[in-house]
Amino acid sequence: xxxxxxxxxxxxxxxxxxxxxxxxxxxxxxxxxxxxxxxxxxxxxxxxxxxxxxxxxxxxxxxxxxxxxxxxxxxxxxxxxxxxxxxxxxxxxxxxxxxxxxxxxxxxxxxxxxxxxxxxxxxxxxxxxxxxxxxxxxxxxxxxxxxxxxxxxxxxxxxxxxxxxxxxxxxxxxxxxxxxxxxxxxxxxxxxxxxxxxxxxxxxxxxxxxxxxxxxxxxxxxxxxxxxxxxxxxxxxxxxxxxxxxxxxxxxxxxxxxxxxxxxxxxxxxxxxxxxxxxxxxxxxxxxxxxxxxxxxx
Numbered sequence: 622x623x624x625x626x627x628x629x630x631x632x633x634x635x636x637x638x639x640x641x642x643x644x645x646x647x648x649x650x651x652x653x654x655x656x657x658x659x660x661x662x663x664x665x666x667x668x669x670x671x672x673x674x675x676x677x678x679x680x681x682x683x684x685x686x687x688x689x690x691x692x693x694x695x696x697x698x699x700x701x702x703x704x705x706x707x708x709x710x711x712x713x714x715x716x717x718x719x720x721x722x723x724x725x726x727x728x729x730x731x732x733x734x735x736x737x738x739x740x741x742x743x744x745x746x747x748x749x750x751x752x753x754x755x756x757x758x759x760x761x762x763x764x765x766x767x768x769x770x771x772x773x774x775x776x777x778x779x780x781x782x783x784x785x786x787x788x789x790x791x792x793x794x795x796x797x798x799x800x801x802x803x804x805x806x807x808x809x810x811x812x813x814x815x816x817x818x819x820x821x822x823x824x825x826x827x828x829x830x831x832x833x834x835x836x837x838x839x840x841x842x843x844x845x846x847x848x849x850x851x852x853x854x855x856x857x858x859x860x861x862x863x864x865x866x867x868x869x870x871x872x873x874x875x876x877x878x879x880x881x882x883x884x885x886x887x888x889x890x891x892x893x894x895x896x897x898x899x900x901x902x903x904x905x906x907x908x909x910x911x912x913x914x915x916x917x918x919x
Contacts, residue, residue, distance in 0.1 A: 631825070632753040634884075634887060637890055640777055644899060645685075648905050652689065660908060661908075662904050662907075663721050663722070664682075665696060665750065666693065666902045667698070667706060667711070670729075670730050672728075675726045689754070691904055694714075695854055697711060700730050705735065707738060722746055722748035727798075737875040745907060755804075755852075768799075768802040769895075769899040770896045773895025774892060776898070785833060790813060790831060791826075791833075793817050794816075804816055815831075816865040824830045833855070836859055838861050846873040847883050851881055854882070855881065856890065858885045859873045859892065870888055871887075873885070874886075
């Protein structure tokens with residue numbers, strides 16, 4: 622397999638588009654094999670309200686799924702939808718044997734308890750990997766369905782043969798979506814991990830000692846990673862997405878980072894495509910698992 626590597630002045634680009642395409646090509650073959658047994662992976666997405674960013678994300682996920690042959694169900698509910706009504710929909714999707722993956726787009730309106738809703742999803746259909754069951758399995762190194770962005774980061778590192786063993790790693794994010802799960806995945810690969818956040822002291826000192834930095838703040842007014850904050854040959858994985866100076870940017874000041882880093886992800890085109898690719902991967906994985914269980918139980 623030829624690995625696409627693009628060079629900047631000092632850094633090599635970790636190209637998420639290339640890796641995502643590779644993941645999808647393997648998934649298409651898996652879907653064709655499932656089709657021989659009359660199984661078609663199916664993803665149900667649930668969007669509550671009309672948040673512009675959430676609508677864009679759902680549209681892109683629906684399209685990406687359809688493009689590789691995954692069936693989709695698109696459930697769009699008004700912002701006045703009650704918690705009870707949302708739970709009733711999730712329970713219907715849990716019981717629908719033709720649905721293999723359920724994704725509830727976050728954030729939810731303030732009157733709905735996100736933790737409660739996530740906990741209502743059948744863990745075997747939890748393609749976001751966020752149910753307490755799947756989080757516990759991740760903690761024990763046995764998760765079948767893992768959070769999409771963290772597993773996408775691991776896929777990028779694997780594709781470019783970047784071995785994180787013994788690397789001093791700093792993660793600037795402590796969320797359930799990114800910071801916590803990626804820390805577990807990196808620990809499982811023998812990296813030394815430090816999680817930082819808005820209350821961390823001496824952040825710049827920690828960053829300057831890091832071999833690998835994963836940043837996912839998404840607000841340039843609160844945090845910008847610049848070239849003088851990293852060591853030479855550091856690897857930078859930029860998960861942040863924000864609008865800066867009229868264009869989509871990440872947490873990193875790309876022009877200064879590229880002078881010192883050994884590897885860097887661009888924004889857009891880095892981690893973003895991988896998040897969707899791993900959602901599709903989880904959907905196919907869930908279909909395989911559920912259909913295997915169905916066969917065993919027949």
